[in-house]
Amino acid sequence: MKITAIICLLTFSLLSTSRGQVDILKIAILPTDQNSLNETKKIASTLRKYYKCRVRILPVKSIPESYFWYGSDTLRASAVLKYIAELDNRMEYDKCLAVTAYAMNISGIERFWYKQDLIRGLARYDGKSCIISTFKIKNETKGDSRLYKDLLEKVARHEIGDTMGLKHCTNEKECFMVSGLIDKTFYSSPNTLCDSCVLSIRPFIRTRKKELND
Numbered sequence: 001m002k003i004t005a006i007i008c009l010l011t012f013s014l015l016s017t018s019r020g021q022v023d024i025l026k027i028a029i030l031p032t033d034q035n036s037l038n039e040t041k042k043i044a045s046t047l048r049k050y051y052k053c054r055v056r057i058l059p060v061k062s063i064p065e066s067y068f069w070y071g072s073d074t075l076r077a078s079a080v081l082k083y084i085a086e087l088d089n090r091m092e093y094d095k096c097l098a099v100t101a102y103a104m105n106i107s108g109i110e111r112f113w114y115k116q117d118l119i120r121g122l123a124r125y126d127g128k129s130c131i132i133s134t135f136k137i138k139n140e141t142k143g144d145s146r147l148y149k150d151l152l153e154k155v156a157r158h159e160i161g162d163t164m165g166l167k168h169c170t171n172e173k174e175c176f177m178v179s180g181l182i183d184k185t186f187y188s189s190p191n192t193l194c195d196s197c198v199l200s201i202r203p204f205i206r207t208r209k210k211e212l213n214d
Contacts, residue, residue, distance in 0.1 A: 025053035025204050027160065028093040030084070031060045035101035039134055039152065043099065046153040047160060051204075061087070063100065075104040077122045077131070085129040094204075095163050097130050097156065104133035120155045120180055123162035130159035140183070154191050155180070161193070164201045169194060 029044055031037040037060060044055040067080045080098075088096045105117040120137055123130030132155055141148040154176050161177050169177040172185055175194035180186045193201075 025051055025095065026093045027051075027053050027055045028058050028091055028096045029055060030058045030087070030096060030098040032063045032098055032100045033102070034060060036099040036134060039099055039101075042149060042152060043097065043132070043156045046156055047097075050157055051160065056093070058091075063102075068102075073102055074118075075100060075102050075133070077104045077106045077119060077133075080104070081122050081124060081129055081131055084131055085124060085127070088128045093128075095128055095130070095160055097132065097159060099132050099134065101134050103135040104131070120151075121159040123159045125162055125167075126165035127163055130163050132156060132159060140187075150191065151187070154186075154189070157191065161197070161201070164204050166193075166197050166200055169197055171196070 027047055029040045029047075031040045040057045044057055047053060048055045063075065063080060063083065067083055068075055080100075084096060084098045103118050104122070105119055106122065118136045118139075119133065121130060121132040132152075134152065137148060137151050137155060141151055158176050158180065166177050168179040169175040171194040172178050172189055174190060174192070175197055176189050176191055177193065177197050178185050178189045
């Protein structure tokens, strides 16, 4: 009788541990150049705090020259995202967020100099990979370190939200999942998710809603 009870207790303990390991979101952050290495610590901190997840910063992995627009220092975002996704297949993480200090856009080569074509980030919707460019964020914040940190954190949370399948939210005053295409709207959005978006990502996290808004 005692042996049976012990076996049941051990089984329950193992199942609880297994569930805990599955429920905790695991995110890898991949710096792609030395200039973006320092930013990864800020990003790791905000993701760990907000999503209550496990975060690991990986060694620097340079992006090959073939992923830049010919003759420029601007990355082809869609191509880079595909490249990151191919690397992800060999990683034992739920999500991978790459960080670059280079400018990045999704337009044709004849337009890569246009400021409005540069983007802050891009993600595989409901997938595993996303990438952030600090280039536009730094230009937007114009040396204001506090504003830069706030915007960087918001972009990081937003891109990971994209990989969880969150669509761009219309609740501009309560959610950072608003579209980033309209700068003014994105700037004024908060650093939190609205209640509806929190419920949508419930399968990815094991925390209470109020903890997400701390």
